[in-house]
Amino acid sequence: xxxxxxxxxxxxxxxxxxxxxxxLTEEEPTDRFFLKMILSILLIAVLIFFVVPLTAIPRxxxxxxxxxxDELREDGFLGFEAYSVSGSPTEKLLYYKSTTFPEIKTIxxxxxxxxxxxxxxxxxxxxxxxxxxxxxxYISDPHKTEYIESPHETLKAGSADCDGFAVLLASxxxxxxxxxxxxxxxxxxxxxxxxxxxxxxxxxxxxxxPLDPTCSWCRxxxxxxxxxxDWAYLG
Numbered sequence: 001x002x003x004x005x006x007x008x009x010x011x012x013x014x015x016x017x018x019x020x021x022x023x024l025t026e027e028e029p030t031d032r033f034f035l036k037m038i039l040s041i042l043l044i045a046v047l048i049f050f051v052v053p054l055t056a057i058p059r060x061x062x063x064x065x066x067x068x069x070d071e072l073r074e075d076g077f078l079g080f081e082a083y084s085v086s087g088s089p090t091e092k093l094l095y096y097k098s099t100t101f102p103e104i105k106t107i108x109x110x111x112x113x114x115x116x117x118x119x120x121x122x123x124x125x126x127x128x129x130x131x132x133x134x135x136x137x138y139i140s141d142p143h144k145t146e147y148i149e150s151p152h153e154t155l156k157a158g159s160a161d162c163d164g165f166a167v168l169l170a171s172x173x174x175x176x177x178x179x180x181x182x183x184x185x186x187x188x189x190x191x192x193x194x195x196x197x198x199x200x201x202x203x204x205x206x207x208x209x210p211l212d213p214t215c216s217w218c219r220x221x222x223x224x225x226x227x228x229x230d231w232a233y234l235g
Contacts (some may be wrong), residue, residue: 003131060199063115063127069135069158077107082156084149089235092148093163093182097170097235104151108172122198124176125209126220132169136160165213166191170235182234183210185227190214192233 072078080103080115085095108128115127137159141147149157149164151171160168166182166189173180179194192208202221215224 017159044173061116061120061123062117063123063130064117066115066127066131066134067111069155070085072107072110073157077103077110078155080152080156082150082153084153087148089148089163092150093167094235096150096167097174097180097182098146099171100175101151101171104171105175108175111172112176121178123195125173125178127180128172128214129178129211129220132165132172133216133218136165136168136213138165138214162214163187169211169213180235181208183227183233184200184234185229188227190223190227 021157069078085092085094096142111131112124112127115131116123135158136154138161139159140161147161147163149160149167151168154160154164154168168180170180171192173191173193183192190210190212192204192210194208195203196207198209204210207233209221210223210227211220212218212223212227215222218224
């Protein structure tokens with residue numbers, strides 16, 4: 001009788017241990033399941049990264065080693081005469097932007113091709129923008145005088161007011177086949193350039209990229225808050 005009771009207690013104790021162990025084995029598969037899910041997701045991410053060719057991701061070519069105005073001067077690019085034409089400010093703006101000047105075409109082509117390691121329209125546009133922004137010094141016109149500098153005058157002098165900046169950049173764009181237009185606001189002028197296949201972050205609702213090379217801290221496609229407001233277009 002004593003042996004039987006002892007055996008019963010042993011059996012009950014053993015059963016309790018089995019129940020306790022079975023509780024652990026129910027949790028372990030759940031933990032393993034989540035661990036396997038995490039590992040599977042990481043594996044898929046790694047496979048996508050290595051399997052998807054990098055060429056499928058649009059790559060932007062950035063301008064490098066943009067020539068300076070001093071380098072152009074030393075290399076003989078500025079040997080032309082600095083001339084201007086007569087007419088109203090509007091007539092001058094349109095004439096300088098739309099006319100093909102061999103000297104300006106040579107300079108624009110040189111700056112664009114030297115700055116961009118591969119043929120790329122957006123890279124060319126960036127190179128010419130940064131060339132103008134970083135090499136031309138802003139100097140205002142005489143008091144109560146509105147003088148529209150030709151692109152030749154701006155390059156020769158290395159300085160201009162906002163009109164000269166806008167004319168030079170628009171003229172260089174025109175001479176490498178890029179369409180642009182002037183944006184006129186109160187007491188200021190800048191330009192827009194049209195590059196249809198440029199990334200959406202650059203292009204406005206009208207398909208143009210705004211550019212103000214007088215803004216020394218503005219990157220390509222950026223404008224100073226002071227340029228916000230009502231815009232009038234020319235060209």
